[in-house]
Amino acid sequence: MNELALKELLYKMADDQLILGHRNSEWTGFGPLLEEDIAFSSMAQDKIGQSHALYSILHSLGEQEPDTIAFTRHADQFHNCLLTELPNGEYDFSLIRHFLYDTAEIIRFDMLTQSSFKPVAELAVKVRAELRYHTLHANTWVKQLGSATEESISRLQHSLEYALPYALGIFEESPYEKELIAEGIFGGEQALKEKWKTKVEEVINQTQLQLPDWKTMQPILGGRKGKHSEHLQPLLDEMSEVFNIDPTAEW
Amino acid sequence: MYGGGNTFEGIKTDSLAQEDPIKLAEFEARIERGEKIEPTDWMPQLYRKQLIRMIEQHAHSEIIGALPEGTWITRAPGFKRKLSLMAKVQDEVGHGQLLYSAAETLGKSREEMINDLISGKSKYSNIFNYPAFTWADSCFISWLVDAGAIVNQLANAKGSYGPYCRALDRICAEESFHLKYGHHCVIYLATGTKKQREMFQEALNRWWAPMMHFFGPSDKISAHTEVLMKWKVKMSSNDDMRNQFLDMYVPKIWELGFTIPDPNLKKNTETGRWEYTEPDWEEFKRVINGDGPCNKERLEVRRIAEERGRWVREALKAPKATYVTPLA
Numbered sequence: 001m002n003e004l005a006l007k008e009l010l011y012k013m014a015d016d017q018l019i020l021g022h023r024n025s026e027w028t029g030f031g032p033l034l035e036e037d038i039a040f041s042s043m044a045q046d047k048i049g050q051s052h053a054l055y056s057i058l059h060s061l062g063e064q065e066p067d068t069i070a071f072t073r074h075a076d077q078f079h080n081c082l083l084t085e086l087p088n089g090e091y092d093f094s095l096i097r098h099f100l101y102d103t104a105e106i107i108r109f110d111m112l113t114q115s116s117f118k119p120v121a122e123l124a125v126k127v128r129a130e131l132r133y134h135t136l137h138a139n140t141w142v143k144q145l146g147s148a149t150e151e152s153i154s155r156l157q158h159s160l161e162y163a164l165p166y167a168l169g170i171f172e173e174s175p176y177e178k179e180l181i182a183e184g185i186f187g188g189e190q191a192l193k194e195k196w197k198t199k200v201e202e203v204i205n206q207t208q209l210q211l212p213d214w215k216t217m218q219p220i221l222g223g224r225k226g227k228h229s230e231h232l233q234p235l236l237d238e239m240s241e242v243f244n245i246d247p248t249a250e251w
Numbered sequence: 252m253y254g255g256g257n258t259f260e261g262i263k264t265d266s267l268a269q270e271d272p273i274k275l276a277e278f279e280a281r282i283e284r285g286e287k288i289e290p291t292d293w294m295p296q297l298y299r300k301q302l303i304r305m306i307e308q309h310a311h312s313e314i315i316g317a318l319p320e321g322t323w324i325t326r327a328p329g330f331k332r333k334l335s336l337m338a339k340v341q342d343e344v345g346h347g348q349l350l351y352s353a354a355e356t357l358g359k360s361r362e363e364m365i366n367d368l369i370s371g372k373s374k375y376s377n378i379f380n381y382p383a384f385t386w387a388d389s390c391f392i393s394w395l396v397d398a399g400a401i402v403n404q405l406a407n408a409k410g411s412y413g414p415y416c417r418a419l420d421r422i423c424a425e426e427s428f429h430l431k432y433g434h435h436c437v438i439y440l441a442t443g444t445k446k447q448r449e450m451f452q453e454a455l456n457r458w459w460a461p462m463m464h465f466f467g468p469s470d471k472i473s474a475h476t477e478v479l480m481k482w483k484v485k486m487s488s489n490d491d492m493r494n495q496f497l498d499m500y501v502p503k504i505w506e507l508g509f510t511i512p513d514p515n516l517k518k519n520t521e522t523g524r525w526e527y528t529e530p531d532w533e534e535f536k537r538v539i540n541g542d543g544p545c546n547k548e549r550l551e552v553r554r555i556a557e558e559r560g561r562w563v564r565e566a567l568k569a570p571k572a573t574y575v576t577p578l579a
Contacts (some may be wrong), residue, residue, distance in 0.1 A: 032560025041341035148566035243328040251328035
């Protein structure tokens with residue numbers, strides 16, 4: 001098995017989950033209603049738990065401890081897509097990001113249940129089950145707010161147009177794309193993207209939102225190669241503030 | 252989490268004059284027999300009013316209490332602490348949700364309660380008007396503020412109003428996990444590096460006075476609440492709860508090698524009661540009336556969250572929106 005290809009895949013997935021989990025957790029105490037504080041916290045816990053599980057697989061492949069990997073790297077060593085690191089903004093952006101991202105993730109983990117690398121295939125079954133609730137949550141809210149008031153529709157429309165080019169960055173290809181597909185580790189970003197588009201269309205078509213023509217959209221790339229926005233490093237500095245008081249201490 | 256003290260107004264002697272004496276006697280007999288009062292049962296206006304006040308303050312304390320700890324979620328050191336703290340603070344918000352529902356059964360809507368919180372008309376536990384400067388402060392809250400809350404809530408769970416008691420049973424079960432989490436965090440600080448021990452000692456120095464205030468003014472100066480004790484609205488006196496807390500937790504703090512910043516703190520072996528320097532009740536009053544280090548900030552955060560979320564709540568009410576059946 002091509003270990004470099006496998007690790008690259010695991011790192012980007014784990015980093016995505018960690019960073020978006022962190023962003024979701026920032027809603028605690030600030031949600032538009034208590035039920036949404038609680039929902040975003042649940043999703044944050046799932047995502048951070050999933051990132052820990054993925055870092056643990058990496059650790060078993062010879063990488064460092066999950067805490068060290070998550071809390072001590074610099075932004076340019078992270079492989080998350082840019083969509084996950086953008087600030088929460090208003091609820092409409094957080095919701096649309098959650099919808100676009102989790103729609104992709106549930107398909108990704110569904111594909112990974114067939115992975116030739118058993119530890120990932122086994123984990124994917126569990127993660128897929130958790131993500132069902134995330135997509136149920138996202139779809140329910142997008143359908144509701146995307147068909148309700150003038151303000152809610154226009155806010156969601158604006159956020160949708162803003163987030164889509166970043167969302168296309170989820171599928172930025174790995175240098176090992178061919179190997180991953182050939183060895184049956186993962187079915188590849190292109191296949192994932194096509195399925196994702198269909199699913200996004202299916203939900204948006206049930207609302208009063210308009211999906212721009214895919215052909216007009218330019219993906220915003222770079223995250224998978226460690227090229228990030230100005231938002232990631234401050235997030236990481238905050239995340240590791242206590243840990244770095246003494247990285248050798250036990251907390 | 253929630254502190255019990257200072258939640259009641261003084262009772263006016265004529266507040267029960269309007270009530271039907273036969274119904275009042277039946278009501279009191281039911282409570283005397285240990286029965287629970289349910290939302291549609293007859294109850295004196297004063298009982299309803301004081302319960303709304305108490306449950307509402309409790310609910311506010313949960314959501315405001317989520318703020319000082321919540322700021323440490325994004326900074327918690329390591330996966331284990333990060334995941335635990337997220338779950339803990341989520342529980343607190345969930346307690347708020349549960350308690351607003353319990354208070355709503357008495358006739359005040361969640362929206363009215365939140366508006367009263369933001370306008371400053373209703374109060375919340377005073378301790379959350381103090382800042383959590385370091386990770387060790389958040390550990391103090393998780394362990395000792397939650398411990399204080401459990402003392403209060405276990406007592407109140409034996410009260411007379413059914414919906415509140417049932418909410419408290421569930422809340423206490425969750426709080427007991429918070430206590431374990433908080434204690435675990437503090438043990439790691441106590442047995443860690445010199446820096447870690449110093450962090451917790453400093454947190455203890457900062458939080459001891461607010462912790463003593465947590466249970467409310469001394470019985471000597473508290474409003475008279477005999478009728479509320481008889482109706483099982485208030486279940487224990489402020490001093491009794493404070494004493495119980497000291498009895499349970501001072502030995503544990505000392506065991507970890509920390510110094511409590513009160514030279515007069517000791518247990519009187521003859522009376523079995525703890526003796527301590529009288530807390531500064533003027534400071535307590537000043538803070539609860541709005542002049543604490545974080546009062547403005549806490550309410551401002553809540554106000555902004557409400558403002559920013561208004562369009563979402565409006566959109567849920569929109570007539571042309573389709574109803575989605577809730578999962579539970």
